[in-house]
Amino acid sequence: MTPAARIAAAISLLDRIASGDPAERALTNWARTNRYAGSKDRAAIRDHVFDALRCRGSFAALGGGEQGRALMLGMMRAQLIDPDALFTGEGYAPQPLTDTERAAFEAAAPENIAALDWPAWLRPILQADLGADYPAISQAMRARAPVFLRVNLAHGTRDQAQTALAGEGIIAQPHVLAETALEVTQGARLIQRSQAYLNGLVELQDASSQAAAALLPLAPGDRVLDYCAGGGGKALAIAAACPQARIFAHDADPGRMRDLPARAKRAGARITQRPPGDPGAGYDVVLVDAPCSGSGTWRRTPEAKWRLDPARLSELCALQAQILMAAADLVAPEGALAYMTCSVLQAENEDQLNKIADYGWSVEIARRFSPQSGGDGFFAAVLRRSQGAR
Numbered sequence: 001m002t003p004a005a006r007i008a009a010a011i012s013l014l015d016r017i018a019s020g021d022p023a024e025r026a027l028t029n030w031a032r033t034n035r036y037a038g039s040k041d042r043a044a045i046r047d048h049v050f051d052a053l054r055c056r057g058s059f060a061a062l063g064g065g066e067q068g069r070a071l072m073l074g075m076m077r078a079q080l081i082d083p084d085a086l087f088t089g090e091g092y093a094p095q096p097l098t099d100t101e102r103a104a105f106e107a108a109a110p111e112n113i114a115a116l117d118w119p120a121w122l123r124p125i126l127q128a129d130l131g132a133d134y135p136a137i138s139q140a141m142r143a144r145a146p147v148f149l150r151v152n153l154a155h156g157t158r159d160q161a162q163t164a165l166a167g168e169g170i171i172a173q174p175h176v177l178a179e180t181a182l183e184v185t186q187g188a189r190l191i192q193r194s195q196a197y198l199n200g201l202v203e204l205q206d207a208s209s210q211a212a213a214a215l216l217p218l219a220p221g222d223r224v225l226d227y228c229a230g231g232g233g234k235a236l237a238i239a240a241a242c243p244q245a246r247i248f249a250h251d252a253d254p255g256r257m258r259d260l261p262a263r264a265k266r267a268g269a270r271i272t273q274r275p276p277g278d279p280g281a282g283y284d285v286v287l288v289d290a291p292c293s294g295s296g297t298w299r300r301t302p303e304a305k306w307r308l309d310p311a312r313l314s315e316l317c318a319l320q321a322q323i324l325m326a327a328a329d330l331v332a333p334e335g336a337l338a339y340m341t342c343s344v345l346q347a348e349n350e351d352q353l354n355k356i357a358d359y360g361w362s363v364e365i366a367r368r369f370s371p372q373s374g375g376d377g378f379f380a381a382v383l384r385r386s387q388g389a390r
């Protein structure tokens, strides 16, 4: 496909997504019905679509509208690409610009363009929560997220993993956020078929999540509960960091843990699943990796940011408080309660710690991870019962 034909495909996909099709489904259906498109075409079209979803506000402002054509024109303007070279109407290229489109394309650009890529209702909240970092974080969230691997130190060193991956065409560099983190700079599409991955030497995990897991106070023999285990990313990181810990995984929706046995087998980890509503008790460490807005990960899931609304955010905050209270009861008297979200919103992070402080929990560690450091926006805290509350 020509670059112009890829733009035309992205335009039609963006219009389908705007009419309610989830992006992944729209892309899969498009690939099924357009078999002539090769893997490079599909990857380029996917990148256009996700770039436009991530930067929907700014591309709409630059391109003069929310439809697929305007978004692609906005993208060209943002990337300083001449639209007349691609919007030619020849072959499978999009039709040439109308006078109205040209006027929009040439109009003065709005100010603070990066802020437009947050939903309007959230901008003042983020501005207050992120303070001086708001402009830089807004900018960082418009870029594609890097691919990170966690090296399973129980199976080999980071150097060994880097060498093994390079032998399979995957180039990865150590990342400063965590001693287990490698950032993949080439060959990301080969990861899941590589021996390094299949043998459990590496696992896909964002660098901020890795750094957050490294904050957990783990000791050999500890009983550790991952209360909101989902696919088990944190439980697996815990197993790799402290192979002598006894690890338990629980989730209100056991279906979310369906991949965990295979992932644990690959990693050589023993993780015991607990049935929903029966998590056990008396743990040395209980981790709540809470359901959240995901605002720190919206580079990867840009549709989610346009779906979130104030009512859903309030619901999530209430659920987080409720989960944290329930999990606190499962901690042994001298044990630790850990709280994490992949959100950059104070309401989901520090405010939750303030609420549980009223029940005798004090903060030992609290750390915000900013997408400016490369990984996702993330929050992690470790709490202990205050003196007298034990």
Ligand SMILES: C[S@@+](CC[C@H](N)C(=O)[O-])C[C@H]1O[C@@H](n2cnc3c(N)ncnc32)[C@H](O)[C@@H]1O
Binding pocket: 227, 228, 229, 230, 231, 232, 233, 234, 235, 250, 251, 252, 253, 256, 289, 290, 291, 292, 323
């Ligand atoms: C952020 S995800 C967990 C991600 C996972 N820890 C990982 O690293 O891959 C949050 C999980 O919380 C679960 N959850 C939601 N409500 C819950 C509740 N009341 N009790 C326990 N888990 C809950 C969801 O099913 C979801 O799998």
